Amino acid sequence: MELDPLLLSRLQFAFVVAFHAIFPVFTIGLASYIALLNGLFFKTDNPAWDRLALFWTKVFAVVFGMGVVSGIVMSFQFGTNWSNFSQAASNFLGPVLSYEVVTAFFLEAAFLGVLLFGRGKVPQGVHLFAAIMVAIGTFISSFWILSANSWMQTPAGVELIEGRFHVTDWSEAIFNPSFPYRFAHMVLASFLTGGFVVAGVSAWYLLIGRDREANRKALSMCLWLLLVLAPTQAVVGDFHGLNTLEHQPTKVAAMEGNWERSSNTPLLLFAWPDQEAQENRFEIGIPGLASLILTHHVEGEVPGVSEVPPEEQPPVWIVFWSFRIMVALGFAMIGAALAGLWLRRGGRVYEHRGFLQLMRVMTITPFIAVLAGWVVTETGRAPWVVYGLMSHAEALTPSLTGGMALFTLVGYMAVYAVVFLCGVYYLTRVVRQGMLPEPAHDDEVHRPKRPLSAAHVPFEDASSQPGRS
Amino acid sequence: MAMFDLSIIWAVIIGFGVIMYVLMDGFDLGVGILFPLAPDEESRDVMMNTVAPVWDGNETWLVLGGAGLLGAFPLVYSVFLPALYLGVFLMLAGLIFRGIAFEFRFKSHRNRHWWNRAFCWGSAVASFAQGVVVGAYIQGFPVEDFVYVGGPFDWLTPFSVLTGLGLMAGYALLGATWLILKTEGPLQEWAYRLAPRLLLAVLGVFAIISLWTPFVDTGVRDRWFGHLQLIWIFPALALACAGLLWRAVRQRREGQPFIATLGLFVFTYLGLVVSKWPVIVPPDYTIWDAASDPGSQLFLLIGVLFVIPIVLAYTAWSYWVFRGKVRPGEGYH
Numbered sequence: 001m002e003l004d005p006l007l008l009s010r011l012q013f014a015f016v017v018a019f020h021a022i023f024p025v026f027t028i029g030l031a032s033y034i035a036l037l038n039g040l041f042f043k044t045d046n047p048a049w050d051r052l053a054l055f056w057t058k059v060f061a062v063v064f065g066m067g068v069v070s071g072i073v074m075s076f077q078f079g080t081n082w083s084n085f086s087q088a089a090s091n092f093l094g095p096v097l098s099y100e101v102v103t104a105f106f107l108e109a110a111f112l113g114v115l116l117f118g119r120g121k122v123p124q125g126v127h128l129f130a131a132i133m134v135a136i137g138t139f140i141s142s143f144w145i146l147s148a149n150s151w152m153q154t155p156a157g158v159e160l161i162e163g164r165f166h167v168t169d170w171s172e173a174i175f176n177p178s179f180p181y182r183f184a185h186m187v188l189a190s191f192l193t194g195g196f197v198v199a200g201v202s203a204w205y206l207l208i209g210r211d212r213e214a215n216r217k218a219l220s221m222c223l224w225l226l227l228v229l230a231p232t233q234a235v236v237g238d239f240h241g242l243n244t245l246e247h248q249p250t251k252v253a254a255m256e257g258n259w260e261r262s263s264n265t266p267l268l269l270f271a272w273p274d275q276e277a278q279e280n281r282f283e284i285g286i287p288g289l290a291s292l293i294l295t296h297h298v299e300g301e302v303p304g305v306s307e308v309p310p311e312e313q314p315p316v317w318i319v320f321w322s323f324r325i326m327v328a329l330g331f332a333m334i335g336a337a338l339a340g341l342w343l344r345r346g347g348r349v350y351e352h353r354g355f356l357q358l359m360r361v362m363t364i365t366p367f368i369a370v371l372a373g374w375v376v377t378e379t380g381r382a383p384w385v386v387y388g389l390m391s392h393a394e395a396l397t398p399s400l401t402g403g404m405a406l407f408t409l410v411g412y413m414a415v416y417a418v419v420f421l422c423g424v425y426y427l428t429r430v431v432r433q434g435m436l437p438e439p440a441h442d443d444e445v446h447r448p449k450r451p452l453s454a455a456h457v458p459f460e461d462a463s464s465q466p467g468r469s
Numbered sequence: 470m471a472m473f474d475l476s477i478i479w480a481v482i483i484g485f486g487v488i489m490y491v492l493m494d495g496f497d498l499g500v501g502i503l504f505p506l507a508p509d510e511e512s513r514d515v516m517m518n519t520v521a522p523v524w525d526g527n528e529t530w531l532v533l534g535g536a537g538l539l540g541a542f543p544l545v546y547s548v549f550l551p552a553l554y555l556g557v558f559l560m561l562a563g564l565i566f567r568g569i570a571f572e573f574r575f576k577s578h579r580n581r582h583w584w585n586r587a588f589c590w591g592s593a594v595a596s597f598a599q600g601v602v603v604g605a606y607i608q609g610f611p612v613e614d615f616v617y618v619g620g621p622f623d624w625l626t627p628f629s630v631l632t633g634l635g636l637m638a639g640y641a642l643l644g645a646t647w648l649i650l651k652t653e654g655p656l657q658e659w660a661y662r663l664a665p666r667l668l669l670a671v672l673g674v675f676a677i678i679s680l681w682t683p684f685v686d687t688g689v690r691d692r693w694f695g696h697l698q699l700i701w702i703f704p705a706l707a708l709a710c711a712g713l714l715w716r717a718v719r720q721r722r723e724g725q726p727f728i729a730t731l732g733l734f735v736f737t738y739l740g741l742v743v744s745k746w747p748v749i750v751p752p753d754y755t756i757w758d759a760a761s762d763p764g765s766q767l768f769l770l771i772g773v774l775f776v777i778p779i780v781l782a783y784t785a786w787s788y789w790v791f792r793g794k795v796r797p798g799e800g801y802h
Binding site for chain 1: 525528529531532533535536537539540541543544546547548549550551552554555557558561562564565566568569572573576577578580615616617618619620621761762764765768769772773776779780783
């Protein structure tokens with residue numbers, strides 16, 4: 001079999017981005033939560049807030065560290081596998097992606113050290129300020145990344161001359177048509193991720209009866225937050241979908257599994273899209289609902305995939321099913337938040353073991369939903385890397401062979417597997433030991449800079465140490 | 470042309486970033502290369518502690534350089550990375566492994582030997598790959614119509630293997646002189662004994678490279694044996710630094726060996742830069758061919774000029790906080 005460098009490069013990019021994305025999507029939400037906790041402690045002086053802030057800052061340090069390690073690879077991927085794209089789009093993407101890097105370093109240099117290591121050494125107000133700045137910094141970072149991504153989806157403000165994009169209007173290019181929707185959708189996704197992780201871990205601590213006061217506060221707070229955010233996300237997602245319908249109709253057609261332009265289009269609950277036959281098998285749907293959602297009218301027209309020739313169509317089954325996974329998980333999140341509201345009556349929310357177990361399991365859902373949503377938007381624009389202007393095949397590094405691409409794909413998978421296993425293993429140890437009274441630490445050993453050194457949990461059980469109960 | 474030439478400003482910024490990276494990550498990579506040769510496990514703890522608080526700040530410059538190249542000189546980015554495809558992967562894999570080794574070695578007891586290996590091999594592979602990049606850069610890249618047209622292993626030649634080994638020796642020398650500065654007792658004595666041998670290895674490789682380079686690239690030959698005699702000052706100063714280093718080690722000075730090694734690197738680097746200037750993608754493309762649009766260069770310049778002083782100030786502050794000797798039992802746990 002001939003190895004296809006194009007397919008392998010796409011898999012590699014999907015893999016490294018997906019792997020990297022799970023860390024920032026969590027830290028963005030968590031940074032704001034930590035700022036909030038520090039603010040509450042500053043205002044009320046209740047030590048429960050301080051204990052929560054201390055614990056979640058430790059988790060933040062580990063996840064942030066892993067995000068940085070996995071992110072180094074990203075800044076080289078465009079050049080190694082997509083050199084024609086880098087060369088063509090550099091006038092816009094170069095500065096925008098560099099601004100992300102610059103923001104991240106500015107943030108790390110100026111405020112992260114104070115947040116991680118400054119507790120008790122700088123005035124409380126300064127510490128709070130650093131926490132807020134770190135949170136703002138994570139938003140600015142995602143602002144630039146999503147601007148770059150949105151520009152590739154809905155290019156604007158540029159002129160394509162002899163195979164190179166030249167920027168004609170920076171604000172049009174940065175604030176391109178899909179950017180506001182994508183940014184709002186992503187920020188909410190980060191908050192939901194942070195919210196469900198904190199809620200899940202707090203639920204687990206309540207289940208095993210550790211630091212009830214602080215964890216009740218955390219769970220309650222998260223449930224209020226999720227009750228607002230989860231439905232809001234559904235609404236924002238709907239607006240994002242309408243924006244996509246306007247700019248990338250084929251993507252929406254693939255999401256709906258709709259092959260021919262039609263009105264009174266059903267919302268498919270199940271189908272097996274057959275790309276070759278250009279139709280679905282085993283369709284089950286609710287008549288008219290897709291038209292209603294997309295056009296707010298039962299008789300509204302929904303575009304079809306077959307309107308573009310087969311070589312310009314995305315792989316429909318991937319887009320179709322990823323979209324369903326994302327939406328289903330979104331509804332599960334709304335359901336969990338509503339269940340929490342229901343159980344609040346009589347305070348059962350902190351006692352109901354079934355609910356606490358549910359919240360524990362729900363921890364994983366926002367991560368899956370984010371990755372599924374990302375697959376929808378990225379696969380859905382195939383075969384375009386810059387929508388309508390440059391295809392994946394044109395973007396690929398011309399000198400790249402299938403063997404080279406396969407070698408690095410397997411290589412990155414192996415490297416990241418080690419990083420991920422070590423990181424997740426260590427994180428579970430941090431969580432397991434978390435919220436317990438800390439043994440006094442000699443503060444002199446903490447020097448500035450490295451995020452992970454803010455967590456000082458041993459990597460494995462020391463054989464000589466008596467086990468903690 | 471505008472009032473000032475943005476491409477030259479950017480070439481200076483990128484050039485500055487590269488040498489900052491080489492000097493700063495160089496010594497902590499060097500400590501990693503020397504790791505298996507260390508006298509004992511306690512020395513390894515101390516060695517790692519001498520670089521643990523600063524290494525990730527050092528690597529900041531690599532990421533900044535990568536992003537800056539895409540923004541300012543996209544041709545460099547879109548030729549070097551495909552041409553050095555496998556080398557780039559090895560370098561990144563090496564840097565990642567040693568990065569997590571930094572984090573987990575001190576948190577680990579039973580599995581410490583695995584983290585030792587990850588640290589040493591990661592450092593060695595990353596250093597070798599960077600040296601190979603230097604060799605490949607001197608050799609030049611087959612480029613047609615702004616696209617790399619060579620094969621996947623064009624970079625791998627006896628010459629680039631030599632530069633790879635040369636940079637490993639150079640980084641090890643930086644690491645050894647750093648350890649002289651930061652440690653004391655038997656570990657420092659060990660570093661004192663190691664430094665002259667590493668210096669001889671480095672000078673040997675430099676000599677071969679200097680004799681070889683004019684044959685690899687005729688442009689370099691014309692530059693050095695043309696009318697621009699002033700540039701001979703750089704190799705002369707590099708040799709002076711080597712002499713100073715030799716004497717400082719014999720006299721058991723503590724700070725001078727590291728400073729002299731930094732000088733050796735800086736003057737060798739400047740010698741390399743003047744060999745090629747203003748060519749940035751050898752053999753044919755200059756910084757102006759490789760540049761992005763002036764508007765893009767200017768847009769990015771504003772942010773970078775704002776951030777570089779802050780990063781520099783923070784870097785200086787971390788090194789200041791971390792000044793003085795590292796003793797056994799101190800540092801991270």
